[in-house]
Amino acid sequence: MDRIIFHWTGGAHTPSNLDKQHYHFIVDGAGNVHPGRYPVEANRKPVKGQYAAHTLNCNTGSIGVAVAAMAGAVERPFAAGSHPITPAQVDALVALSRDLGKQYGIPVTPQTMLSHAEVQPTLGIRQRGKWDIAWLPGMAKPGDPVAVGNKLRAMVAMPAAPQAPVSAPKPSAAPTPAKPATGPLAAFLRALVAIFKRSK
Numbered sequence: 001m002d003r004i005i006f007h008w009t010g011g012a013h014t015p016s017n018l019d020k021q022h023y024h025f026i027v028d029g030a031g032n033v034h035p036g037r038y039p040v041e042a043n044r045k046p047v048k049g050q051y052a053a054h055t056l057n058c059n060t061g062s063i064g065v066a067v068a069a070m071a072g073a074v075e076r077p078f079a080a081g082s083h084p085i086t087p088a089q090v091d092a093l094v095a096l097s098r099d100l101g102k103q104y105g106i107p108v109t110p111q112t113m114l115s116h117a118e119v120q121p122t123l124g125i126r127q128r129g130k131w132d133i134a135w136l137p138g139m140a141k142p143g144d145p146v147a148v149g150n151k152l153r154a155m156v157a158m159p160a161a162p163q164a165p166v167s168a169p170k171p172s173a174a175p176t177p178a179k180p181a182t183g184p185l186a187a188f189l190r191a192l193v194a195i196f197k198r199s200k
């Protein structure tokens, strides 16, 4: 496989049967990943038979992953609609893409891991006014598709975030100052060091 393309379904937070025909994986509102009807391999070059049709003239070699969201969303003036993308969906989409990238040897680059909205500006393959995913939770309105794609790619490239913020070690956990070594082994080592020093 050559690339991963990020989408939103334009529906509610639960994948529909139609969504499952169009994407290889769909992330629901709670961040659970649902497999689509067609396996990733159905889109492998040369495509034979039925496959997941998710991106106009760019389905061959492309894995389609989607967040189930953005029903009734409007690009301009912006309205996120009844089912905006949730932060849990972003996290799950990022983790899924990271895993798929490793599994299929797809690097995290603007050409190989990109949103549907980036396909036209980056790959030069004309789409029909697609703006998924140019908006993420916390944004006031859609941004430049490539800038938003860069944000997603940076998250994919980062190792998984730790569960709790890393804090300084507690005083009790601090290493105790080293005492001068004692015992037969230490004496032996000192003797050995002395021999080496003398032999110089």
Ligand SMILES: [Zn+2]
Pocket: 006, 007, 008, 054, 116, 130, 132
């Ligand atoms: Zn799309």
